[in-house]
Amino acid sequence: MIAALNGAFDDISRAMRLHRVWIALAHEDIGDQHRRTTLGPLWLLVNYVAFVGTFVFVFQPAGRDAAGYSAYVAIGLLVWFYLMEVMSMSVSLFQREESFIEGTTLPLFVYVMRLGLQSVIRAGYAIAGCVAILVFSGSPVATPWLWSLAGLLLILFATPALITVFAFLGAFFPDSQFIVGNLLRVGMFFTPVFWMNNSQDPIQKYAYEWNPFTYFLEIVRLPIINGEFPAHAFTVTILASLFTWAIALLLLGRYRKQIVFLI
């Protein structure tokens, strides 16, 4: 266990010394994905705004203010799309990096950070759209917004751990790539991304309270929507992040040398 942790920290610290590599590669990735398009990465912003618009238009609850609901959906989709992209890309991470893993001695955490940074950059466009929608829908910019910022930072902190865990999962059980993809598609309906918990429907209540992703969403959303500090949601998210990190470190320390034989 101690040896595994040492191995993991060695991998991570070597990856941090090579930060120039994953920063450069992440930028290349973003550039490649949008090569020869007119709008370039701005498509990410367009996509996001179109999604929010559609959801507000279709699901806006009767008798509720459209502005409040757009803020609700805008933040919900922002966080959910980010988490969804991180997880669905992670399960095939090592397979996609096969040629680098079999041809160089870069620490695995380099690939983790590369994907993490890439997702953050992409989310940046959605954040710009989200802030615009919030301001446009008349949410007053206030001090509780800082709690939302703290929430985003907490998600950022959890990201490398999530990527690591899902990447190992995908490498050890290739079937999980399809399972995770399907679960995520269904998961959107079991996570309060666009519906609100009214504590009436027992299934809804269950989906709200027992879904860890609820709390990842609420730490960013509640401060802005309700102007409060969601202590419970923060506690759950912090515990979930630490737990994920613990697993990620063990996996990384124990199995990083095996990955090259598995992909």
Add this chain to the structure above:
Amino acid sequence: MVSIKLNNVSLVYKLHEKLTLSAPDRRVAGPGGRIEGSGRKQFVQALDGVSFDLKAGDRLGLVGPNGAGKTTLLKVLYGIYEPTDGSVDIEGKVDALFNINIGFRREATGRRNIVLRGLISGWTEAEIEEKMEDIIAFSELGDFIDLPFKAYSQGMAARLAFSAATALDPEILLMDEWIGAGDASFQEKAKRRMDELAEKAGIIVLASHSEALIQSVCTKKLTLRSGRIESFTTEPVKRVGAVAKSS
């Protein structure tokens, strides 16, 4: 001090075969490593008890039939594979040229690829920038350096890979059958650069099927067969360069 020490190194590839309905087990002894195990779990013994020492200035030629374990051995030396058994001790900064396309991005220009390659080897942007003109000049790619890598021919790719890898001053250089793609004049140039590297007290390990190449570059020769060392000759055959100089 630059050195390589291998002690009783073995490497086993585990194959996780999918369930299949086709006829099982009709094995004939093939050219490669030995296949063991049956059913869903199979193993290939790619290296079996390999031991040797190399010191500064050595140029080792790795030879052997297809599947003998040459590429596997190079990857163990580079640190990509952890040996299943035995120990590997390496002193010195290692760089490697395997498959020409590994570590290059198809969409990026040659110039950008040199930067990425340098970063991966742990160099800073400033250090890479300093070497950039040398690398481009040595590769003789000219204006092609600013075209995307996917527009390169095999030989052009080999030139870029070799120029970049050797310009970054490796102390130990591992090469896997790369040179075939370069034309005669580039091969000649590459040989000279390898000589320089070895004279600077480096180590070169070169896997090749070309007897002529091994003879002209290497001072030692290791023959592998089915993952085992068949012979390790220390003082080989004629050195073309030396002959040319003395005459």
